[in-house]
Amino acid sequence: MDKGSVETVLHLTDVLPQIILILDEAGVVDDHNPGIRELLPAGVSSIKGERLDAYLHPWEPGDAQRFHALLQSARGKSHGPWADYAISFKNSWSGRSIYRAELHRRRDEGGCLLILEDVTLLRQMEEEYRRVQRIQSLLPLIKGYANDFKERLQILYGSVDFIREILKNPDPPDEKSTASMHESLDGILRHLERSNGKLDAILGLSTASRNSGDSFSLESCLRDAVERSLMGSNKQQDLSLAPDLPPFRGNYEKISQMFQNILLNAVQAGTEAYKIEITTELVERKGRDSVLIGIADHGPGMTMDILPRVQQPFFTTRDNADGLGLFIAKNIALEYNGSLDIESSPGAGTRVHIYLPLNADAPAAPERPSLPPGLxxxxxxxxxxxxxxxxxxxxxxxxxxxxxxxxxxxxxxxxxxxxxxxxxxxxxxxxxxxxxxxxxxxxxxxxxxxxxxxxxxxxxxxxxxxxxxxxxxxxxxxxxxxxxxxxxxxxxxxxxxxxxxxx
Structure with a gap:
């Protein structure tokens, strides 16, 4: 493309919304159309003979690296037709716009033709569409949790009314009534804690850790999750649990939620009747005593293109599913310094391995001063x-x-x-x-x-x-x-x- 051809191209593109630039192999601007003014400081209308990267300022460090790599390709030996990036520039040095950068190598003359197209509105529309999709995918999850909350509220209302009726009696409650009130109060606290765990799941597992909690039996928690998940299905359970598992300290509802999410995937993996195998084993992992929980189904399994994506949020291969189950389960395992790994192949089913470090023998926290009197x-x-x-x-x-x-x-x-x-x-x-x-x-x-x-x-x-x-x-x-x-x-x-x- 000779100089006359370049001038002709730029003249024809004056009315186009794209920004057109001709760069030499050193990244210096040979010519450009008037659209470049959108990305230049006030009072600057032309940057002919100047280095482009001295005037265009990407918004983020990652954008700067990609843009620098794009300009470097103008000096390379590759003759690929173009490179495509979405880069955020400081628009007029005050605002922010996203541009699609398209680079065409000039085979004979050297240098390149750079086209910058403002795609800010398109990106905003894409993000809004994804946001609406995320909300829609959450609706089945929220509906299921709402039904669960209704059941828990019935338990809470009934327990509170039971205690109030006992306290209405002018005589002090006898030993049996007192024990019943304590039992009801314990139940209220237990269901409130579990409901709070459900809310944490809906809110996307907050970044703040809630590892602290009461000690509980992992075996009982797992059996409870199995009973809830398999209820009403045509699947059976095959439990092989290690004897004498040490108590685990943490949020019971979160750990139960992790088990249930994986078990529900195993239940829904195939329509035929089969056994879901659940195992626990005491192991040493990364120098720490841990428990390995295995959950295996005999469903159709997953192909290699699907397996890496199943733990991503909102990814699902089933209709009317939210795509959050494994994502939430993995994050709960990570919150307790554990891990979640998946093995699967077509026709061989899927097996999930959960590693949870045991914390029963953790060193006691250093003694802290008591609260000052009259604080x-x-x-x-x-x-x-x-x-x-x-x-x-x-x-x-x-x-x-x-x-x-x-x-x-x-x-x-x-x-x-x-x-x-x-x-x-x-x-x-x-x-x-x-x-x-x-x-x-x-x-x-x-x-x-x-x-x-x-x-x-x-x-x-x-x-x-x-x-x-x-x-x-x-x-x-x-x-x-x-x-x-x-x-x-x-x-x-x-x-x-x-x-x-x-x-």
Whole structure:
């Protein structure tokens, strides 16, 4: 293409929306059409004779690397027709646009023809379509969980009414009634914890870990999951469980959810009747005592093109499925420092291997100081009913709690206490879910007034920040809602422990 041909091409493309550039082998701009002004600073209309990468600024480091590689290909020996990338540029050095970059090598003259096409609107439409698809795929999952919540609510209502009827009696409850009330309360807490686990699954497994929990039998949890998953199906179970499995400490509902998701896949793998084999075995893995749980079906199996994708979110080969089961199961295993591996081949069925490190023999945590007597703390929470819950729980710990529904009220109470002889020892700040929470700014201001102030970050699930990020912002401990009394106690102990070590 000679110079006259280049000028002709650029003249013909003046009215096109694409940005057309002619580059030499060194990446210098020989010519361009007026569309380049969209990506140039104000007042700059031409960059002929300039290096292109000195003027076009990608938005992200990854975009910069891809764009640099694209320009490098203009100097290479390859004569491929074009390279195709989607790169985010700083549009007019202030906004952000996504461009499709198409590179054509000039075989005889050297250099290349670069075409940049704005695909921002197209990408936005594609993302919106994917978002709608994700929502639609979640609907069957939410419907199933809603039915489960209805059943649990019936249990909770019945248990609470049973306790209320006993307490209506003017005579003190006898030993049998007292035992029944304790049993009902334990059941209420158990079902609330399991419902919270279901919500965590719906919300996509929050980044904050909830590994802490009561010890329970993995065998009982697995048997319970098998019973729930196989109910009403034509499949049978073949259990071969290791004797005397040590107790496992964690969230019972999450581990049960992991088992059920895998078992339901095994049940739905084929329409014919077959046995699902479930095994447990004590093994050593990566230097730690672990339990290996195996779940195998005799369904049709999976081909090699499908197998790598089955743990990706929203991928499914079945109609009316959400494609989240294995994704959620894998993330639960990872949350407990375990792993989930899948073996499958056509005609041979599928086998899932779950490794869970045992934590029964974990070293005891170092002794922490007890809560100081007469501790006075300030809580930021804008829900009056939740404030009452805070007050009752703190009272049981011998702590005086003061409450603020807004940051202005918080500052007023905090400054007034500083001027007295009884300042607040610790603050608990609720994150309201904003992208950049006000609690970060609030804590910085409080620490300027009272350096070294311990603080607890309280937030609903899912959390948007890691414990390390919150620590960098000045928080001593994290408390996820909904929390239990032991969770509150442990968070307070941790905050006091951090403050004591700082002193």
């Amino acid at each position: 006075k703390i300030l809580v930021l929470d804008d829900n009056a009913e939740v404030q009452e819950v805070w007050e009752r729980l703190l009272y049981q710990l011998g702590i005086f709690g003061s409450f603020a529904a807004s940051t202005s009220q918080l500052y007023e109470k905090f400054e007034r206490a500083l001027e007295s002889d009884y300042p607040f020892y610790l603050v608990i700040l609720e994150d309201d879910g904003e992208e950049i929470p006000d609690v970060f700014h609030t804590l910085k201001r409080l620490k300027r007034l009272q350096p070294g102030l311990p603080a607890i970050y309280a937030a609903t699930s899912p959390m948007n920040y890691t414990p390390e990020e919150l620590k960098a912002e000045g928080f001593s401990a994290v408390l996820r809602k909904p929390f239990r009394f032991p969770d509150l106690h442990n968070a307070l102990l941790q905050a006091v422990h951090v403050a004591a070590n700082r002193d």
